[in-house]
Amino acid sequence: MFVLEAETADDWESVVSRCFVPLRCAGFEKTFTGRMEHTPLDERISISRVTTGGTSAERTERLARGSGSDDVHISLQRSSRGIVAGDGSATSVAPGAVSIYATDRPYYLDYSWPEQEQLIVQVSRESLGLPERMLEDTMNRLAVPGGIRDVAARGLFSYVADPPITASPLESADVARDLAYVMIRSSFREGTVAPRTSGGLRHMAQQFLREHATTPGIDMADVAQHHFVSRRRLYQAFEKAGTTPAAYLRAERVRRATRLLEDPENTLSIERIAQASGFEDVTTFTRAFRRAHGQTPRDWRAAAKATQGVR
Structure with a gap:
């Protein structure tokens, strides 16, 4: 894990772009601060704990077109509230909400409310081994039904928040990817997967x-x-x-x-x-x-x- 901190929106843009994908960021507080605890588990999945003052992040169409990544973000809103928008739709998020969106498409994150905290899993779509249509439908909805109340979502985020200390990074990567797979399949009301x-x-x-x-x-x-x-x-x-x-x-x-x-x-x-x-x-x-x-x-x-x- 490495920890990066920022005291301006410009610095935060560099931090977020380094850990995720290039984004445009703006700050909404005079005394803006941001902290990123980023843990790459392997080349195709990482875990980040993000805390900021009020901010926004935009993945523009130009930036998305130049993406060489097929990653998706699965994000748990742990405090405060915000709005996630993409592909012409938007969803409000509050503590306990889980959202999912693709990094190779434009999206906008309005986290202008103060005291933001998210736990984010960034994972390659290809590595999940899910049908493309299922992933498309999931990302089009932006929000995972039930949020953290959903058993499978709770399983994923409880694991990535505190992986077993006895597990190697590669084992943790395989398990986190597996639990993301389970969560997405479960969101399609397939029952327990x-x-x-x-x-x-x-x-x-x-x-x-x-x-x-x-x-x-x-x-x-x-x-x-x-x-x-x-x-x-x-x-x-x-x-x-x-x-x-x-x-x-x-x-x-x-x-x-x-x-x-x-x-x-x-x-x-x-x-x-x-x-x-x-x-x-x-x-x-x-x-x-x-x-x-x-x-x-x-x-x-x-x-x-x-x-x-x-x-």
Whole structure:
């Protein structure tokens, strides 16, 4: 990753053009600032976290005609609001909105509102392996339905925001590209689309398990079916990370329980904490907690209270 900062719209134009494609930029604040955290994963995909004061960016027809790139931008609006326009249409974006547009066509980004922040995936269309017609229709709509509320969009942006530290750049590139593929296919209401990589499948399954951790009795065969893979394929994806889906779910439940036990304002009983964390009974909870922390939940809570009392 490299970090670039700018204090004028002219400087920001150079930063954006260097990291993405040549653009014309303008600033709307007297004390304009811009910051770009740019991470190329391989030659065909990169991740950028962009924060700016009010600004606009335009990819003119002349600049687009000279493009030697087939990249698309998939952008998550994290704060403030704006307008994305291209091909004669426009869409408003607000926190949580996801937009997608091509760099070899003219477009205009109106981010004149202050305190802008976007997370952007720039990826080669050819490398996605999607039907061209599907990509065309997606880009013509500009906005991904549901934005970050969409499970597949959440999967892509949660991954690129915090890739596993154990993954190599090439592995992260393959998984991010895979999750972009899944998101675009899902936006066509094809239902749940199975990731093609083990890392992508594992990430989506982990997201599912986190979001359903408090549901008792989760069956791994059902988790596999939800992702349109066999139980064996699901376990193989987790084996590559040295764990199992059941172990990941158990650890997530223990993490939730640990936060509750350490919360000085929480007055739930151990039994209620077990239920609130997704465990079916207090015996199973105590066994899992002791295996993870070497102490019972009751002893852990007492130690946390004693430490908080000292503070």
